[in-house]
Amino acid sequence: MDTLLEIKGLRAGVEGREILKGIDLVIRAGETHAIMGPNGSGKSTLSQVLMGRHDYEVTGGSVTYLGKDLLELETHERALEGIFLAFQYPIEIPGVNNVYFLKAAYNALRKHRGEPEIDAMDFLAMVKEKARLLEFEDDFLRRSVNEGFSGGEKKRNEIFQMAMLDPRLAVLDETDSGLDIDALKIVAHGVNSLRRKDNGFLVITHYQRLLNYIVPDFVHVLVDGRIVRSGGKELALELEERGYECVEQHAAA
């Protein structure tokens, strides 16, 4: 199978403080990986580093995406190459219309692939189709990006964008946090409908609950900037039952 992402000995931190202390991870096409871990273990840092946020400094290791050195690419280039980050805290952008923003992103992608801009009517039809998937009302399309959205709407909007942009590798950063069970089901349904043989998912979560709906192929436990255990989906259940303390002790030993 094709390797989408290969992370080797990745070390990164912020303001001289090391947060990721040597991460190794391989995601192949068609796979869904879950990363679980307690607060402060470095889960979100990993997602931000993969997306190229400048605040984080990579101090060691390598990340290869589809054979390219990912760390050499700017944030927008990573997106254009097919990486998508569903944000833990989606940002409000006042005055910028949701659809306008999406269209700009979508056309940037087309341009990158050497395709012409999408026809406005075709785009709208696609928007409506994907909006249905996430059970969005039409009025949300007229609103500004995330402005006045509830927590659940913001998360749904992330998955909606993901559906529109159709990435090769999607990183979901605590997409379940702040979602009630109904919204969680909608989001999970959206994600599952996008899973294919040629793309991959990295689902970052604190709780096992999301993984009942988005069933991963692999589960990794991140503690203090290192993956201390990897396993199948049953590992998530074990963690749920016994808590992170057991793996932390395990890691310390």
Next chain:
Amino acid sequence: MSKATDATIDHFVKQDYKWGFTTDIEQDSLPAGLNEDVIRAISKKKGEPEFMLEWRLGAYRKWRGMEEPRWANLRYPTIDYQSIVYYAAPKSKKDGPKSLAEVDPKLLETYEKLGIPLHERARLAGVAVDAVFDSVSVATTFKAQLEKAGVIFCPFSEAVREHPELVKKYLGTVVPPGDNFFASLNSAVFSDGSFCFVPKGVRCPMELSTYFRINAANTGQFERTLIVAEEGAYVSYLEGCTAPMRDTNQLHAAVVELIALEGAEIKYSTVQNWYPGDENGVGGIYNFVTKRGKAMRRAKISWTQVETGSAITWKYPSVILQGDDSVGEFYSVALSNMRQQADTGTKMIHLGKNTRSTIVSKGISAGHGQNSYRGHVRVARGADGARNFSQCDSLLVGDKCGAHTFPYIDVQNPTAVVEHEASTSKIGEDQIFYLTARGIELQDAVNMIVNGYCKEVFRQLPMEFAVEAQKLLGVSLEGSVG
């Protein structure tokens, strides 16, 4: 902000003024300096009637006794008013190039880069309009339409000669010749500008922008504009252009007077993109403008401005709400990048009963720019039921710029309702990261955020102009962020 983004900011902030260029043109000029003889000479060259000369001289005598105001939050070297040339007419059309073929190819190249439409290029290059097929037909159509409606729209100097009774009746009734230092200077030496008169009950059949932008004369550094809308009339006027203005004068002091009689409406939109100077603050236009409108009963005056140019901007488009139930509006986007400084805002003077005013000001500071909002809301004793709403937002791009707000509120009537909201925000790293993470390039992301922030104001501009204004803001901001 991180080091990486600082570097990006530096890189972008150091970009050149894309639309700047210089040209040497032969001019018919008076010697530098200002005295009564110079004013007489100006008036004579323009073939003005006696009353106009007397008016100019009266303004000059007032000006001599005045001091240059220094209360604004602006820093600039002392201006030597005796070293300025007060009259420099552009070469007459007869001497000008007859067609684009005779225009300096370098100038044409610049227009090409800016994507200025062909018919506009000719005008900007100073080609005699008669020689340009495209615009002559368009302009003639417009002229016929305006005449049919009874609208007078012509260069100010022409109005002085052709419609002296109207000029005499209205000139200086809103901005008197002794109003302030710069207005007095303008009154003494004004070069040219526009005059517009819309008779009773007439709705001007077109946005005066269209006509104006094709046909505008070179108005010089002391522009004077007078717009009168009689009872129930309506006019929308657009000043300025996103294209660069050919200009060798550093000091500009314009005056604009608007008069809206009972039930009339005047909508005045400005896009100003004069040379802002280089990144060290060298060069650039000093722009000291007095703009004021007077609204009679049930009249409405609306100012919309997008200010991205000039090294120094001193400008407070204001409305005197004289008649009962009159309405005043001010929508502004002011951008200060590099070493630009802007001290701008508005005055809403509520005199009539149930008068209403709205102020929406969006300041953007980038580079080493300094942006000040200065607003004055005054409710006079007799202005029962007056209402004002002010919203002043400042957006900071980078960490070397500044934003300041100076709201003055003076309410003498207990029934008045005055609301003021202000906010200052820094363009968010989070917002930029969010947009770039969706594949949008850094600069496009910044433009998107800034345009979103200015949306309320752009909405007030005539449609096609709103689109141009957005692009202009993009170019002016180019690379100011990381």
